[in-house]
Structures are given as C-alpha cells and as structure tokens.
Amino acid sequence: MMNQFIEFCTNHWEMVAVFVAILITLLFMERNNGAASLTSSxxxxxxxxxxxxxxxxxPEKEFKTGHITDSINVPATKIKDSLNRLEKHKDAPIIVVCKTGMTAGASAKDLKKAGFSKIYKLQGGIAEWQASNLPLVKK
Structure with a gap:
C-alpha cells in the first residue's frame, strides 16, 4: 500500500504539489479566521x-425557525453596526453560530478586530448542533 502511494506521488508529483499547496493555503486561512472551532459538546x-x-x-427568519437557548441574534451583515449591543459581553467567551459553520469565521474576525478577546465558532453550526440531538428553541 505504501509503495503504491510513493509510486503515485513520484509519477504525479505535479498533482501532489498542487494538493499540498491548496492544503497549506486552507490551513493558513483557517488559522487566520480569528477564532478556534468548538464541537457541540x-x-x-x-x-x-x-x-x-x-x-x-x-438572518432573523432562519433564527426564528430554531436557535440555541439564550442566543443573541445579530445577522452577519449587521455585526459591525451592532458592536455596541455586544459591548457588555466583551470579556466573556463568545461562540459565533451560523448555519453550517462556514461563515462564522468572518464574523469572528470582525469581533477580534473590535477588541473582543475570547471568540470561538461552533464547528458545523446549527446543523451540527441538531445532528448531535441538542435542543433548539423557537420564538
């Protein structure tokens, strides 16, 4: 098995080099997202x-379909305008939640720039929370 892998890498070094470059770029981008990922647990x-x-x-419409208890809803497009609303939580850990965990990084980065110190993002977002059979509330 290992011999086949080495042979593949040798025969297709260009493909392997592109894969490694993409992987390094993704890791670098993830590291600079501004927040560590947290599992649901x-x-x-x-x-x-x-x-x-x-x-x-x-968005508020999605939030109303089900959210984690005591969540604060501030749509991603309004984060910069709502920083004063979040100011009282500046020293508390903040977990940024989105639908699938893909867009939380940008909002977390904005919060870091605004001086919030303990920023995390929910890995997999609400979709992963639901998949873990954790409760959502509707209001």
Missing amino acids: AATTLINNENAVLLDIR
Whole structure:
C-alpha cells in the first residue's frame, strides 16, 4: 500500500504539489479566521462553566425557525453596526453560530478586530448542533 502511494506521488508529483499547496493555503486561512472551532459538546461545556455568550449570525427568519437557548441574534451583515449591543459581553467567551459553520469565521474576525478577546465558532453550526440531538428553541 505504501509503495503504491510513493509510486503515485513520484509519477504525479505535479498533482501532489498542487494538493499540498491548496492544503497549506486552507490551513493558513483557517488559522487566520480569528477564532478556534468548538464541537457541540465543547460549546456546551463552555456555556455551562464559563457563561459563554452565543451569537447567532443567521438572518432573523432562519433564527426564528430554531436557535440555541439564550442566543443573541445579530445577522452577519449587521455585526459591525451592532458592536455596541455586544459591548457588555466583551470579556466573556463568545461562540459565533451560523448555519453550517462556514461563515462564522468572518464574523469572528470582525469581533477580534473590535477588541473582543475570547471568540470561538461552533464547528458545523446549527446543523451540527441538531445532528448531535441538542435542543433548539423557537420564538
């Protein structure tokens, strides 16, 4: 098996080089996203032990279909305009939640730039939360 892998890499070094370059770029971009990812269980622990604040950045319509208890809804497009609303939570851990975990990084980066220190993003977003059979509330 390993011999076949080495042979493939040798015969297709251009493809392997492109793959490695893409992988390094993705890792670099993820590192610079501004926030560490948390699994649903790690987020639950942070909420229970450190009173983490949940910031749901989905549009209001999606938020109303189901969200994590005590979440604050500030759509991603309005984060910069709503920083004063979040100011009282500046020193608390903040978990940024989106639909699938793909867009939370940009909002987390904006919060870091604004001086928020403990920013995390929910890995997999609300979709992963639901897949873990964790509760959502509707209001």
